[in-house]
Amino acid sequence: MPPKTQLDRLAISLMLLFCTLWGLQQVAIKIASTGISPAWQAGLRSIGATVLVFGWARLRGIPLFGRDGTLWPGLLAGLLFAGEFALIFLGLEFTTASRGVIFLYTAPFFVALGAKWLLPNERMRRAQWAGMALAFAGVLALFGENLLRPSGQAWIGDLMLVGAAMLWAATTLTVKATALARTSAEKMLLYQLAVSALVLPMLSLGLGEPGVFAPTAGVWASLAFQTVLVASASYVGWFWLIRHYPATRLSSFSFLTPVLGVLAGGVLLGEALTPAVFAALGLVGAGIWIANRPAAE
Template identity: 85%
Template structure:
């Protein structure tokens, strides 16, 4: 499938589905943290997903071990991926899912900035910048009252997750700007999962984490959701998308995730759904529409 310059219905539908899953991820991490240490939980997730992606690739006869020049870029992407999720899981120990998600979803701006130098063929028009700004304004409306008034140690978690956003953007740019862009989605993902599966458990031991300290049905269910749905199915789809569609346009769509995450919190955690939620939905939807409009035809 040749790379495309616009998002078609397939890409839009998949991005809405994935953004919903990623919004639920914040709730799942919180549930899992009630019984599993943060970095250990991230490591278990990567180990389980590595096994599943290997099985999937074997069934589809995808070649994962052929020499294709992707090893260096793949290891770099894997280390960035491990750093991203170590920071996310640690950050959520200090801050709420609602606070954390706004910092995590600054990543599309880092992708857009990096694309200026690394992906010149994905030039950002002024309308796209304006659309992304509108979408981010929607997120600020939703979380603004808390963004500028952190209490206690919340700023530590905010900072960790803000750094995680930079790691996420760096991973996306590594995939798009190197030979990894020619690799299969399965190979892109297995580099990241396998490296993080090797890095995160030893990091957990170095940090002195207790590991699994209060197992329960909810804890194991949240981990299973992260392994099967998030880290395997949605990430395979995401890396297939960024291989075939413009990274900047896909990243602008990801602003749906924090809003959908708040909706999930309202449904699953009985968090209040205020008028700001619906205002944010409107701004995010408008921003995504503007950012993904085709360029006007030249006269």
């Protein structure tokens, strides 16, 4: 399929599905963390997803080992991916799922900034910058809520999630700006899963984590959700979209995830939905709408 300049119905439908899954992901991480250490949980997730995506690629006859110039950018993307999820899983030990998902989705701003230099063909209109600025104001409003209460440690988790957002953006830009953009979504994802499947368990051992310490049906179900639906199915779809649609438009559309993630945290985990949370959601939602309006004819 030739690259597109706008998001069509297929891309929008897939992004709605993926944003729902990604919004629930932070809740699933929180639930699984009650029985599995964070870095070990992330490692198990990557190991399981590596097996699933590799099996899917082999079943479909997708070439994975040809020399196509993707090795070094693939390894870089894998290290960035591993760092991103280490920060997500560890950061959620300090902050809530509701806050975490909003801070993680500052990634589109970093994609937009990087695209200015690395992706010159994906120029952003003023409306897109304005929409992103509005959404970012919502993130700042939420972060300010914790700055008023410096006695807590939630700000540590908040900053770790912002760091994860930077690494996610760096991964997206690496994919778009290198030979990875010309390979299959499955191979692109396997670089990241396989590298993180090696790095994250070693990180867990280095941190002295206990590993699986309180396994329950809910803990295993949450890990399975992350492994099968998020890290395998949705990420294959996400990287396929990155190959064929503008990264800046896809990233700005994904601001929908914080809305769903915050609601999931409030409904499923009983996390406090403060006025600052709703203000942030309102600004983020308005930013999504402005950034993704079609250009005037």
